[in-house]
Amino acid sequence: MNAHIGLRETEPLVAGSRAGCAICLGLAFNVCSAANAATPPNVLTPLRQSGHTVPARRIIWRGPDMHDVVPVICSGWAAAIVMLSDGSRQIVSFLLPGDMASTTMLFDAKPYCQVEAITEVRYRSFNRGELKAMLFKHPALLERFTSAWVDEKTRADQLIVDLGRRTADERIARLILNLLDRLSKLDLVRGEPAEFDFPLRQHHIADATGLTPVHVSKVLSEFRRNGLINISERSLTILDAPGLRRVAQMR
Amino acid sequence: MNAHIGLRETEPLVAGSRAGCAICLGLAFNVCSAANAATPPNVLTPLRQSGHTVPARRIIWRGPDMHDVVPVICSGWAAAIVMLSDGSRQIVSFLLPGDMASTTMLFDAKPYCQVEAITEVRYRSFNRGELKAMLFKHPALLERFTSAWVDEKTRADQLIVDLGRRTADERIARLILNLLDRLSKLDLVRGEPAEFDFPLRQHHIADATGLTPVHVSKVLSEFRRNGLINISERSLTILDAPGLRRVAQMR
DNA sequence: CGGTGTCTTGAATACCATCAAGTCTTGTGG
DNA sequence: CCACAAGACTTGATGGTATTCAAGACACCG
Numbered sequence: 001m002n003a004h005i006g007l008r009e010t011e012p013l014v015a016g017s018r019a020g021c022a023i024c025l026g027l028a029f030n031v032c033s034a035a036n037a038a039t040p041p042n043v044l045t046p047l048r049q050s051g052h053t054v055p056a057r058r059i060i061w062r063g064p065d066m067h068d069v070v071p072v073i074c075s076g077w078a079a080a081i082v083m084l085s086d087g088s089r090q091i092v093s094f095l096l097p098g099d100m101a102s103t104t105m106l107f108d109a110k111p112y113c114q115v116e117a118i119t120e121v122r123y124r125s126f127n128r129g130e131l132k133a134m135l136f137k138h139p140a141l142l143e144r145f146t147s148a149w150v151d152e153k154t155r156a157d158q159l160i161v162d163l164g165r166r167t168a169d170e171r172i173a174r175l176i177l178n179l180l181d182r183l184s185k186l187d188l189v190r191g192e193p194a195e196f197d198f199p200l201r202q203h204h205i206a207d208a209t210g211l212t213p214v215h216v217s218k219v220l221s222e223f224r225r226n227g228l229i230n231i232s233e234r235s236l237t238i239l240d241a242p243g244l245r246r247v248a249q250m251r
Numbered sequence: 252m253n254a255h256i257g258l259r260e261t262e263p264l265v266a267g268s269r270a271g272c273a274i275c276l277g278l279a280f281n282v283c284s285a286a287n288a289a290t291p292p293n294v295l296t297p298l299r300q301s302g303h304t305v306p307a308r309r310i311i312w313r314g315p316d317m318h319d320v321v322p323v324i325c326s327g328w329a330a331a332i333v334m335l336s337d338g339s340r341q342i343v344s345f346l347l348p349g350d351m352a353s354t355t356m357l358f359d360a361k362p363y364c365q366v367e368a369i370t371e372v373r374y375r376s377f378n379r380g381e382l383k384a385m386l387f388k389h390p391a392l393l394e395r396f397t398s399a400w401v402d403e404k405t406r407a408d409q410l411i412v413d414l415g416r417r418t419a420d421e422r423i424a425r426l427i428l429n430l431l432d433r434l435s436k437l438d439l440v441r442g443e444p445a446e447f448d449f450p451l452r453q454h455h456i457a458d459a460t461g462l463t464p465v466h467v468s469k470v471l472s473e474f475r476r477n478g479l480i481n482i483s484e485r486s487l488t489i490l491d492a493p494g495l496r497r498v499a500q501m502r
Numbered sequence: 503c504g505g506t507g508t509c510t511t512g513a514a515t516a517c518c519a520t521c522a523a524g525t526c527t528t529g530t531g532g
Numbered sequence: 533c534c535a536c537a538a539g540a541c542t543t544g545a546t547g548g549t550a551t552t553c554a555a556g557a558c559a560c561c562g
Contacts (some may be wrong), residue, residue: 082412090412108401112408149400150359156407157363161333161341163414164461168518202541210415212519217541419550453509466550468510508559516551527540532533 004098004148005072049124054117056199061101061115069125070105073097076121077199081207082113091208093155094118096182103149106132119199163210171209172219173248176229180238198236223247255349256323256399300375305368307450312352312366320376321356324348327372328450332458333364342459344406345369347433354400357383370450414461422460423470424499427480431489449487474498 051074054060060078061071078095080102092113095101101115106128135141155178162171180196183189189196202220206213223229228244230237238244302325305311311329312322329346331353343364346352352366357379386392406429413422431447434440440447453471457464474480479495481488489495 082408084412084416088416090415092408092411102404104401104404107397108405112405146358150355153353153355153404153407154359154363156404156411157333157343160343160407160410160414161335163411164341165335165339201539213541214520214543215518218518218543221542452507454507463551464509465511465552468508469550472510504562506559506561508557510555510557512554514551514553516549518547518549520547521545523543525540525542527538529538530536532535 004096004151005100005145048130049126051122051124053120053122056117056119056121058117058121059114060117060121060123061111063111063114067109068128070100070128070131071115071123071125072100074122074124076123077118078115078121078123079118079204079208080113080115089207090210091204092159093152094179094208096188097186100148103145103152106135106145118204168209168211168215168219169222169247171211172205172216172223173228173244175205175209176236176238177244177248193238194241195235195237197234198231199234255347255402256351256396299381300377302373302375304371304373307368307370307372309368309372310365311368311372311374312362314362314365318360319379321351321379321382322366322374322376323351325373325375327374328369329366329372329374330369330455330459331364331366340458341461342455343410344403345430345459347439348437351399354396354403357386357396369455419460419462419466419470420473420498422462423456423467423474424479424495426456426459427487427489428495428499444489445492446486446488448485449482450485 052060061069073095075097078101080092080095082090082092084090093102095115100106105111109128135145158174158178162174166174179198180189180194183196184194202216203213205211205220206216209216211219220229220231223244224231226240226243228238228240228247230239303311312320324346326348329352331343331346333341333343335341344353346366356362360379386396409425409429413425417425430449431440431445434447435445453467454464456462456471457467460467462470471480471482474495475482477491477494479489479491479498481490
């Protein structure tokens with residue numbers, strides 16, 4: 001899951017406003033291409049799409065019902081989650097601004113997971129066929145898309161290794177460092193020592209690392225005791241980056 | 252990892268023979284398209300490629316050195332493995348005949364894992380650029396390729412769930428059932444009760460399920476005691492499919 | 503024939519889950 | 533604005549699953 005395709009906004013958008021979205025989409029594509037110096041500006045015609053804003057904890061995209069729409073996150077955090085019949089959950093990937101839930105959504109309509117908002121989330125739904133056609137028409141966009149796909153797969157494989165072969169401390173440290181990485185590419189990390197918005201509840205961390213919320217609490221407390229990180233007011237500060245990396249890499 | 256792109260052979264091939272490979276590749280593509288009734292026969296020009304045969308346990312494709320080649324398995328079993336610095340290993344996917352190590356190899360040159368032969372393996376290496384160009388030139392092939400990609404990602408996400416949220420028994424039962432599924436699509440499963448070649452050592456199962464060989468041994472013994480499966484002479488028989496599924500699905 | 507790889511089994515241990523109780527925060531309706 | 537409920541987090545006690553350690557049986561190969 002989780003493909004960053006650079007459909008980000010530079011300015012706030014009137015939520016749900018169709019005109020606003022259309023403008024923004026054009027903007028976003030230009031921003032995207034500008035950042036990459038690949039696509040000349042204004043080559044892209046706006047796609048049909050619909051903007052939405054949902055509060056935290058709402059389900060954005062549920063397996064069975066949505067067929068032809070591909071959601072792209074504009075702002076906020078979300079998660080792609082596989083639900084098991086006993087109520088336990090596995091977060092397959094976190095979705096940050098600019099992410100499509102999964103690159104596979106462009107091709108496949110049978111999903112095995114749902115997308116849930118963690119914070120308030122603004123997102124846009126694209127028509128799958130149109131989005132696909134557009135990507136294949138513009139090489140620069142396709143390039144971006146395939147690179148998003150490679151990133152997504154790399155992260156998935158990394159997660160497999162983490163869940164299969166690493167301890168609780170390592171998993172949690174790596175989760176934090178991965179988020180740090182992704183967020184700093186989005187320019188969402190502030191200052192020195194590094195600090196960023198951290199809307200995850202401990203149960204989110206548990207669902208992502210294959211642990212229980214109780215154990216996550218214990219590990220995070222230990223991290224704090226050791227002066228590695230600090231979490232307060234939904235914000236995470238990395239106090240000792242080398243130390244945290246040491247915990248994460250160990251082995 | 253692991254993309255089945257239908258580059259299989261119908262007949263044995265003189266190992267390493269360039270002419271043989273070229274013929275076989277044409278054959279293979281036709282077989283592939285015939286199986287799908289999508290590509291008209293003979294539309295495809297043969298690609299440059301090289302055939303290889305390696306014994307079990309040999310490394311086929313190592314991260315750092317191979318840049319522009321994409322290996323495709325012709326016969327035998329292989330595994331894509333992530334090595335950790337303490338010597339522990341995680342198998343990210345098993346590669347069966349017709350599988351490309353990963354669809355991402357078409358686009359990305361920086362690999363984080365190696366491909367190892369489990370049995371003797373025949374495989375072919377394609378030039379990445381040429382293979383890519385060919386896929387994008389022929390819509391039917393591209394279609395096949397994207398579907399391989401979706402399968403690959405689906406399996407990766409399933410593995411994430413298994414490693415994150417399932418017990419040892421469940422993981423091992425699911426591994427067996429997944430292999431049964433894939434092998435039966437390749438027509439490599441015989442008879443009733445279902446039975447197939449099973450070259451995996453217990454340490455392979457351990458590396459794939461995130462367990463230790465010792466514990467794999469105990470679980471398999473229990474499966475046998477309960478009359479679920481039987482393994483002998485590198486062949487696995489599923490004696491009680493519903494029972495095994497019950498163990499696998501549980502929850 | 504020794505060496506290596508594979509598998510099995512038992513005992514001790516470690517890591518993480520489960521259970522439980524309590525604090526604190528957040529949100530909601532009266 | 534307060535009261536109450538629900539959610540979030542913490543901490544300690546206990547237990548289970550899987551690991552680690554160890555030793556031995558067996559097959560295969562050079």
